[in-house]
Amino acid sequence: MIKIQKKNFNLEEEIDKIKNKHSDIGAQTSFVGYVRDLNNNKDVKYLNLEVYEEMAFKELSKIENNALKKWSLIDTLIIHRYGKLNVNEKIVLVSCFSQHRKDSFNACEFIMDYLKKDAPFWKNEFYYKDDEWLENSK
C-alpha cells in the first residue's frame, strides 16, 4: 500500500492495520525518516516538501513490485508526506512484512534506497536566513 499525504501518521495504527490482515506475519521491519534540527551545519526551521504526485505513485509502485519479486514478502506499506514539515516531524515510513526477518530487513532497505534515488520528492529546507533545495547523496 502506498500513501502520499500531508498529514502525520501513527506508527502503531498504520502497522497494525496491515498486520491484522495476515496471521502468518512473523517479522516486520520499518524505517522512519524525520526532519533533523541541523543540516549543512545550519539550524533548520522547517522543510517544504514538494512532490510530483502522479509519478511518485508510479515510481513507488515499481519499487514495491521489485521488492516483492526479490524477497518473500506478505505485505508492504509506504507512507510519504509532503508540504510543510517542522523539525522532529516524520517524513516517511517504509514497512515490510514477512514470515522471516531477513526478507523484511532486506526489502525495507532496498525500498528506502530506491525511494531516495528515484521517487520524485524534493526537500526545500528553510534555515533562519536562507533556504536550500537538497539532493540525496548517491
Next chain:
Amino acid sequence: MIKIQKKNFNLEEEIDKIKNKHSDIGAQTSFVGYVRDLNNNKDVKYLNLEVYEEMAFKELSKIENNALKKWSLIDTLIIHRYGKLNVNEKIVLVSCFSQHRKDSFNACEFIMDYLKKDAPFWKNEFYYKDDEWLENSK
C-alpha cells in the same frame, strides 16, 4: 534502553518517547517479531515465553554496546516480552536511532541477529495436540 516485560507495548508511544529526546535523529529502523499462526506445519494456539531475566538484561546490554561501538547511533531501544503470548501478538521490538539511515539499518539487523543467537529467551509453542520448545536456526 532495555525493557523485559509481560505486557504489550505501543510502537508509536515507545518510539516517540525516545525520538522526543533527540532533535538530531533523522533515521529510525525498527524490527517487530510476532507470534505466527502456523509453525512446524502445525496450527499454533499460543506461546509460553520463558526468560532468564537477570542474564537477558546483561546479554542485551552487551549487544547494545557492541552496536553502539560499531555504528554511529543516537539511541537504541529493545523491548522483549515473556509469558503467555497469543497468535498475532508482538514478541519483540528492536529500534535504532541515528542521523543517517545506513547506521540504523545495520545496527537493527545486528542487534536482532545477536538477540536471536545469545539472549536467554525460550519459546514453548503450544499446538492443538502437543507443544514444542523452539530453537533459533543458526
Next chain:
Amino acid sequence: MRIRYFAWIKDITNKDDDVIDINHPKTIQELKKYLENLYPDLRKHFLHDVLRFAVNQEYVSENLSLKPIDEIAIFPPVSGG
C-alpha cells in the same frame, strides 16, 4: 504537449508548466533546445547534465519520440525519504 516544472526549476521558469500546441519538440534533445530559448538560465543545467526528464510519469532515455498528448516533466535530482 504539457511540460511540468518542479523544485527550483520553477524559480527559473516562474511557472508550474507550459503547454505547447503546435510544432512541439519530437525528442528530449529538441525539447532542451526549445526550453533554452524560452529560459536561457536552464542552459547551464542542461550542459551539466544534472536534470532528469520523465514522460508520462516515467523516467525516459533521450531518444524516445515525443507525442502531442505526452506529459513531460523536468526536475532536479530528487531528495525524498
Next chain:
Amino acid sequence: MRIRYFAWIKDITNKDDDVIDINHPKTIQELKKYLENLYPDLRKHFLHDVLRFAVNQEYVSENLSLKPIDEIAIFPPVSGG
C-alpha cells in the same frame, strides 16, 4: 552454589534450581559429572553438546573455575526474538 535450570531442562530436573553447599564442583566438567549422577537423562544432552552454561549471567568457557558464591545456569539453545 546455585544451579538454575531453564526451558525443557526443568522437565528433566523437575525443579527450577539446586543449591550445593558442600563439595561443590570446581569446573563445568565436574558440574556435568555431578548433574549426570543426579539426573541421568541429562547425560545424552551433555554428550550431544547442545546445552549452554552461564556463570553469574555470562556465557563461559569450560575451564573457568567455579566458586561457592557462583550462580550457574544450564539451558538449551535460545529461541527469543
